[in-house]
Amino acid sequence: MVDYDRLVPYGWTEAVASEYLPLLGELVPARIVRMDRSECDVVTPSGPARAACPRDITGLCTGDWVGLDAESTVRQLLPRRSAITRSSVSGRSVAQVLAANVDTVLICTAADGDVDLGRIERMLALAWESNAQPIVVLTKADAAVDIPLDEVRAVAPGATVLAVSSTAEVGLDVLTALLAGTVALIGPSGAGKSTLANALLGAEVFATNAVRAVDGKGRHTTVHRELRPLPGGGTLIDTPGLRGIGLYDAAEGIGKTFSDIESLAAECRFADCVHETEPGCAVLAALADGSLPERRLASYRKLAKENEWMAARTDKRLAAERAQAWRTIVKEQRRRYRERGRR
Numbered sequence: 001m002v003d004y005d006r007l008v009p010y011g012w013t014e015a016v017a018s019e020y021l022p023l024l025g026e027l028v029p030a031r032i033v034r035m036d037r038s039e040c041d042v043v044t045p046s047g048p049a050r051a052a053c054p055r056d057i058t059g060l061c062t063g064d065w066v067g068l069d070a071e072s073t074v075r076q077l078l079p080r081r082s083a084i085t086r087s088s089v090s091g092r093s094v095a096q097v098l099a100a101n102v103d104t105v106l107i108c109t110a111a112d113g114d115v116d117l118g119r120i121e122r123m124l125a126l127a128w129e130s131n132a133q134p135i136v137v138l139t140k141a142d143a144a145v146d147i148p149l150d151e152v153r154a155v156a157p158g159a160t161v162l163a164v165s166s167t168a169e170v171g172l173d174v175l176t177a178l179l180a181g182t183v184a185l186i187g188p189s190g191a192g193k194s195t196l197a198n199a200l201l202g203a204e205v206f207a208t209n210a211v212r213a214v215d216g217k218g219r220h221t222t223v224h225r226e227l228r229p230l231p232g233g234g235t236l237i238d239t240p241g242l243r244g245i246g247l248y249d250a251a252e253g254i255g256k257t258f259s260d261i262e263s264l265a266a267e268c269r270f271a272d273c274v275h276e277t278e279p280g281c282a283v284l285a286a287l288a289d290g291s292l293p294e295r296r297l298a299s300y301r302k303l304a305k306e307n308e309w310m311a312a313r314t315d316k317r318l319a320a321e322r323a324q325a326w327r328t329i330v331k332e333q334r335r336r337y338r339e340r341g342r343r
Contacts, residue, residue: 010031029044033227054073062225084099108139108196136152140166166192180234187242225237
């Protein structure tokens with residue numbers, strides 16, 4: 001008899017179970033807890049296992065639910081309810097999934113360093129677009145002289161903002177109470193993600209390292225995305241530090257991140273207002289009276305422009321791929337026609 005209870009600490013729910021109904025008797029349910037190139041660590045009703053990842057199933061990621069055959073090979077990727085996705089670090093117009101089936105995203109920024117509001121807005125857009133609930137966590141609060149909680153809350157409408165210290169155990173009880181389902185930590189190297197992950201897990205699971213004294217930058221101590229059960233229920237995914245956070249098809253995430261600007265735009269006199277010189281522009285009026293900071297409007301424009309540029313590149317790439325596929329079909333038809341004529 002299959003013991004599905006073993007999967008409960010790893011996020012097994014009735015909703016996930018329903019996705020497996022068509023596969024019962026054919027494939028074994030499993031969740032990916034760590035990805036390598038052609039293999040992955042999974043948890044199954046029989047316990048932890050190592051599974052092969054065939055080339056015809058692409059884009060597998062930590063947090064995915066999959067179906068395994070009798071040889072422990074991934075044969076089916078189940079639909080994702082959410083995914084943290086950024087543009088590829090190569091600069092190509094393709095998506096890279098950082099973590100799948102995530103319910104809560106902890107956006108980590110070190111409070112004892114330069115709290116970059118623009119970077120936080122970028123990570124918020126990424127988190128909102130994933131269909132998960134973001135929480136901004138200002139780490140290393142015990143080492144900070146002045147924690148800009150109000151400034152961060154002003155750029156994070158709809159998200160909770162907390163200051164915590166993993167070493168001094170400050171704010172961890174409040175943060176733990178907010179966690180739900182699968183939790184993913186994102187942020188740059190040196191933000192204290194792994195230290196926070198260990199504090200939430202109650203054990204030294206992930207390696208940690210101090211930031212460099214020369215420039216205050218962090219070292220990449222986490223090199224894999226790895227999923228672990230949380231003591232109080234739910235699961236946690238620690239991720240490597242993000243050098244680049246390119247947006248990919250994130251229009252909705254940008255809208256939620258800048259909901260204050262979107263609300264102002266709805267009050268503009270003209271529906272197609274671009275908030276530059278138009279009369280009756282509510283955005284420019286808020287800029288003039290100081291209720292909307294110029295930095296925030298500039299950030300909004302930057303992310304929106306970047307997202308539009310990436311969307312255009314993606315459309316061109318898809319068109320090129322379709323054209324190439326059509327050329328291949330035509331070439332094959334011509335070859336068959338020539339061979340038929342020789343018979």
